[in-house]
Amino acid sequence: MVFKKMLSALGVGGPSVDTVLTNPNTRPGLVLDGQVNLRGGETPADIEQITLALVTRVEMEAGDSEYAGTMEFYRLPVSGAMRLEAKQEVTIPFQLPVPWETPITDVYGQRLRGMTMGLRTELAIARAVDKSDLDAVAVHPLPVHEKILEAFAQLGFQFKNADLERGHIYGVQQTLPFYQEIEFFAAPQYAHAIREVELTFVTNQHGIDVIIECDKRGGLFSGGQDTVGRYTATHAEVDQVDWRARVEGWLGQTVASYGRHPGHGHPGKQGGHHGRHGAGGMVAGAALGLAGGMIAGEMLEDSFEGDFGDFGGE
Template sequence: MVFKKMLGAFGVGGPSVDTVLSQPGAQPGASVTGQVNLVGGSSDAAIEHITLGLVTRMEVEHGGGDQQAVGEFHRLTVSGPMRLGSGQHLSLPFQLILPWETPITAVYGQPLRGMVMGVRTEVSIARALDKGDLDPIQIHPLPVQQKILDAFAQIGFVFKSADLEYGQIAGVHQALPFYQEIEFFPAQQYAHVINEVELTFVTSPRQVDVILEFDKRGGLFSGGHDNFGRYTVSHNDAETTDWTSVVDGWVRQAVEHRQSAPQAPGHGLGYGQPAYSHHGHYQQSHGHGHGHGGGSGMGGVAMGVVGGLAAGYVAGEIMDEVFEDDEGED
């Protein structure tokens, strides 16, 4: 087996590591399995711990502007103290449970432009830490997330880009220190009133908070401003809801909302002082149960926009190139 990287922190003749994922991707809340393969170096090594971390790139406000930063947001200890003999081959299995709020990085198998994520392996020997292996991973949408993305495409919105913003959304419970923004160019029928739409999913085991930000165009006698909407949807509704109608209703609600009713300070969703906020809840009136639901529902509509989504949700970077600078700093 060819190992990806010698553990350079331990010098020439040190051990090498290769982390192998059983599958290239998974959905939020699911498990990623694999094994960490080690080969001992020219002498025995006392390993203090082996840890896996989910690493991604996000935007962080600094000095009045945004800067990109690479950060770890989830960790798993694969092994505690152990001894790796000279030339010894050792495989350590693992099961990494993805947080429910893990951001989407791929749609219909195509990398999402602007999103990168990897599993990084850390090996500690004699208080020297080496981040020796980085493996890209794809995070696919949950069924209800996919249906909402399909609905935006079906209405005519065009995917623009996605990124992660470091921070918390006021009024929304978040387990992770960042949130994802998926940006769309407006559909033709809304282009005269909307510049773009930003979509955020904040996911938990039972439901998904859907936060929408509409960048509205200014009129002849009024400036443009942002409208906001927040909706709570159930995983169980994925296959039994007409999501095209639901999402179009959200958009129409934002477009038709009067511009003369800004919220008082201290309210809203935490993106500054929003001019519009709505809390809606789509609760299934029938067909509740466990899991993500079943049936065909909107399957035909979803399949009809697969081509458009696959063409639009394409990565602009390659994982190795994106994390090259990060690895070089280690």
């Protein structure tokens, strides 16, 4: 028995955890339903806490260098202290709220290149090695997001990449420590003025802030510079607006605002880098270039192996 306890403390023959999601697909503001399945090991174990956490990959800065790291952005305890007997099986159901600002990872069933998202289960065990489990999660756009992304496609913008930048946007009420940038190559009719566009949504229960950052082309005797515009839309107006016209207006205002300081009502991004690295139905999907490789179709589990390798299961 002493030998078994020693092995259990080292993580051998100890409890196991497996989280099963009812549906791994969700949207900002909704919930993820599922259950945490525990199975006792060779000896009884004292469980201190079971916690769920949403984690994703975020671009960060350290001095003059940049790197990508895994960041937890929502945490939910689902069980406190409990005794798990040897070989005992316990099921704990849960509902995890998805924050409104959760970034979009999938559009029309296709993974946005550059995005990863997972639900991590942490099993804290007294006097033993803790266990964890990681499950892929797909976050789909809300209707207002879809309308705006469709408008960009209809205007001829081509998707380039998406990523998360650590930092905050000036003048925007933001609760998460990062923001998403969905990057596009400029549509032909804008190519004379801008090279690329970065689109950011900051979502809440009433609507969204839409931040458009244009990488403005430089002239013969002047360098290029970014120009940023902030606009708003509500969930309630999603079926009442000509979104192509509205987005076209936003783009025109943003390009025309070149040279204005962020402090004069135009948001700037704090903490993120500004390097140049960088979706609707069948018609919008074709316009976005889904069939041409605009959106990478790799399974999220493959991304976990590289980005989230430290959080694998047993």
